[in-house]
Amino acid sequence: MPTAREALLDAALRALADRPWRTVRMVDVAALAGVSRQTLYNEFGTKDGLATALLRQAADGYLTGVDRALTAPAPEHSAAVAVWTVRAAREDPLVKGLLTGLWEEGLPRPGHDVPGPARLLGLAQDRMAAASLPVAEPDSTTEPGSAEAAGRAAERCELVLRLALSCVVVPCRNRPCPAHHAAATTGEQGLTSSPVEPLGSGAQMPTHGRGTTMRTLVLGRTPARVTAVLATLRADGFDAQGVSTDEEALTLLRTGEFGVLIIGGGVGPASRSAIRAFAAEHRVRRVIDGALREPFDTYVRNEFEPLIREAAAQG
Template sequence: MSEVRAALLIAAEAHLARRPWSAVRMGEVAASAGVSRQTLYNEFGSKEGLARALARQAADGYLAGIERALARSAADPRERLRAAADWTVAAARPGTLLRSLLTGCWGDPLPAPRPARTTATAPAQRRAELPLPGPGDLLAAARDRAVAALDGAAPRTDPRELARECECVLRLALSRVVAPPVVGGGGAGRRRGRVTGPSPRAGGR
């Protein structure tokens, strides 16, 4: 990613943190990044293109966080998978693009990117025009990363069973994103943001 593009995305995120997407102005984003308005349009094509780039950046950041969580030094695969689930809950805070990407629920304050209608020539713009990942796509990508990271940690685990168990734990994390636990409620899982649900058998044998 070019320095200019990165600076524009940082500036757009800063403006989005302070106001609804409908109130974010392209000229103000460009000024905050220290570039011209035309440079902003050259990079993203339109405000819609900027919205798509922000959403894709959020998706990429989530999957990178999943990989970091799975790369923990803990030998127990259950702890590594739990770390990935905890990252999902922590990263998908209310009002974030990631939460909307994971749940498919978009509110007025956030940009809900529409399918791209043009064909770009720049590689970055071509990627931005690809369909954005939906909740199922992101969950599948996170599951596949978990399977790849944990495969071999428990050689006797059937790969299909490992995939099912990884998906189960990540779906449990997603359920806590959609319906957070009641603070102060009873039960072993009452700690906010901590996934304490069933662990996969991988590593538990």
């Protein structure tokens, strides 16, 4: 049975899935968790304290994933961490903000008690370097465990993390993502047995245009809801990406790589009309107007996925 603190953090995430953080009320979080407001205030003190706890939980979850990735055989550490970093940042907007400093609209902002990008990446890099130290480099006379080996390991780890984050900040045009090959870039071998599955490893949608993969773009004003849609689509083998702002959507649509566009119910009429027109000029086969209803996964499978398959078949 979860503790009161765990129940409150889960309730806060559910509240954030429904509306921007600035409109989330402490009384609503307490009600969702089934506890009194006094219990909530006893645990976190203020709404800012609750936000800090949410962000620290996201940071801890990311680092736990790094530790899990490092259970791969030694030569595959870098690849596993790179894949995990890209996946975590794409699927959790809080992790993306913590790693990049790019915060989507509607999310809580970190205070001084939350690690910034440099600190969080430094913690991940330290874990990677420690796991890599005993490994001798191919064709190298450097003694494993020496100061020189430690320096080279740190450089490799930093490079891998930077490559992974580049795939988060600037979405990859190729599949698989170049981050999957980060370990090979830094001189390590064997990427196929990582304990973290490669992103986009599900069934591929049919292709259209110049050999690009049929992809789905999800635009919604509430990042947590966008994440919920993406989780279901990706679990069912669809290649999907999500954004929360018109600017991000236009940037991605401009590539001409998206065959389907889902526009969430929170997008206003003016933005919706402009984006639909822009999508039509950039090879989008189908625009779906959606307003999520719970349970989200059932709604996505019943309302969105048949239309995506139809567009793919026509493309």
